[in-house]
Amino acid sequence: MYTVSIIGTGYVADFYMRSLQTFPEVKVLKAYDINQQRLKVFADYWHVPTAASLEELLNTSDAQERPMLILNLTNPHAHFTVSKACLEAGYNVYSEKPLSIKMEDAFELHRIAAEKDLYLASAPCSYLSQVAQTVWLAVREKLMGKPLLVYAELDDDFISQAPYQKWISESGAPWPAEDEFKVGCTLEHAGYYLSWLMMIFGPIEKVIAASAEIIKDKLPNNQQTAPDYSTATLFFKCGLIARITCGIVAPHNHGLRIICEQGVIEVNESWNNAAVVKTRRRYVLHRKLINSLFTRKLKLSGPSHPMGPKKGNTKMNFALGPMELLSAIKEQRPPRTSADFALHLNEVTLAIQNARDNTGVQIMKTSCPEQPPMPWAHALKS
Ligand SMILES: NC(=O)c1ccc[n+]([C@@H]2O[C@H](COP(=O)([O-])OP(=O)(O)OC[C@H]3O[C@@H](n4cnc5c(N)ncnc54)[C@H](O)[C@@H]3O)[C@@H](O)[C@H]2O)c1
Structure with a gap:
């Protein structure tokens, strides 16, 4: 127990x-x-x-x-x-x-x-999920060759115009709009893909970011709110470059594209633990460069973890992180959800959130350790 x-x-x-x-x-x-x-x-x-x-x-x-x-x-x-x-x-x-x-x-x-x-x-712990672990396995197996560039999007649509007053949790708690707008979408959401990328590609050395507040009257009485848009180019220690965008103005887009030498590894939703992972090959036909219209859907060879509750866009098991920590405590082993990982995630997220329009290059002081894949993420279904 x-x-x-x-x-x-x-x-x-x-x-x-x-x-x-x-x-x-x-x-x-x-x-x-x-x-x-x-x-x-x-x-x-x-x-x-x-x-x-x-x-x-x-x-x-x-x-x-x-x-x-x-x-x-x-x-x-x-x-x-x-x-x-x-x-x-x-x-x-x-x-x-x-x-x-x-x-x-x-x-x-x-x-x-x-x-x-x-x-x-x-949190977040979605990097321990079936979809993230499948992406990582596709990278490790070099299905599309060497990864060179990542585009990660966490746009949540024009939230200040959404009927969020009607968003109520199962036991009746209202969605905390004031807090969400004051904390900001980058602190709230960037981690959903940053954590996947840190798990797959390791520590981030440099961040060049910008953030801004586009909608200034999200709360009454001129209350101060946080940036509702941010974008950053991340320079990983391994040499990979990634662009991450967060926002609550542009239409919903939670896409991830890992652009590799021979094609692209794609996911269209970070908030669904069971989202489909696809590979899309690039090839030359006559005088044209083509990104194939046909994709291969990747599936793990066996079962992964229990899926969590479904609510709106969110199909995530929030207990994956606590469970990883609990089993590490019991087995007295280093957890995948380590304190170093949390610290590095926090530093990179704050670097993006607080960049505004004048930060320039930010060098990270923290790093994150390598971690093993989840035990069930070892082979793809052929
Ligand atoms: N709202 C979401 O959809 C969502 C999704 C994923 C993660 N989160 C994260 O979950 C956390 C909580 O968000 P939420 O949406 O549940 O907010 P919330 O405002 O609905 O709930 C937070 C609760 O914490 C309580 N609280 C505040 N300070 C406290 C203290 N010092 N001691 C004890 N209780 C205290 C509040 O009274 C409140 O009931 C945040 O970090 C948020 O980023 C929220």
């Missing part, structure tokens, strides 16, 4: 609860939220015991009530203080993204975890 407790029981916590149900070996010991009303609704809906305060959740002397892992599902501005309190109380932590909105705070969390020999990781 694996045990977790949850801090922050808002919109995304319902996705976690549904996802955790796909791993019956995980038990949720307790939940806590500063919003007592929300906590009660959540706890009644999911039949989870509650803690009256953060101290009560953390300082229990009853070993049975101490979870193996705490899931920090609070809003980004609270991630640092909540994760820090958990680490200082001796708990392993899996934080929703970003690890922290300030890089110096992310370094501090990383330091405390290392000093206390605790596990620290952050």
Whole structure:
């Protein structure tokens, strides 16, 4: 049996609860939220015991009530203080993204975890999913030859005109529009492809980015919001170049194209763990260069992982990351969801988010370790 407790029981916590149900070996010991009303609704809906305060959740002397892992599902501005309190109380932590909105705070969390020999990781975890692992296998098998360039898009459409007031989670939490607009789409979403690319191609050495706020009146009373558009060219240590774009203005496009010597590896959705991975060959016919109209759909030779809940565009199992950490804790091995990986992801994401129009070249201070593929991602169906 694996045990977790949850801090922050808002919109995304319902996705976690549904996802955790796909791993019956995980038990949720307790939940806590500063919003007592929300906590009660959540706890009644999911039949989870509650803690009256953060101290009560953390300082229990009853070993049975101490979870193996705490899931920090609070809003980004609270991630640092909540994760820090958990680490200082001796708990392993899996934080929703970003690890922290300030890089110096992310370094501090990383330091405390290392000093206390605790596990620290952050979302997203879709790089552990069937689709991402299939892409990686296609790269490792050199199906299209050497990868040279990547285009990754995370455009979510014109969100400020969407009827988001009607977006309600399963147990009734509203989509936190104000927080989303203040945190910004880059901190919220860039990680969905950055993490795949870091897993496949390793650390990023240099970032040249720009970000801007295109729609200035997303919130009433001139409230300050974050960039709603960003784009970056990423220079990987391995020599690969990637362009990533995030936005909540341009129409929906979650495409990934890995352009290789002999063709392209393609995915059209990062938020679907079971999205189709295709290869498209390039060839010459008479005097023309052609990207084939025909594609090959890649499938793994065996089963991968349980699929998560479906809600709108999102078909992701949010428990893949916590499960990877829990099994690493049990087996006392380095997790794929490592603290170094989370720190590097945080640094690159902040470099893009905060670039605005005048940063120039940013050299990354952090790096990420190599990690093994998931055990089920070893062969493609022929
Ligand atoms: N909304 C989404 O679709 C979505 C999807 C994936 C990931 N996320 C991530 O999940 C995290 C939470 O987002 P959300 O959409 O659930 O927001 P939310 O506002 O709906 O829920 C966050 C909850 O955390 C609670 N909270 C805030 N500070 C706290 C503290 N110090 N102690 C205890 N509880 C605290 C709030 O009261 C709230 O109930 C964010 O990091 C976000 O990036 C959100």
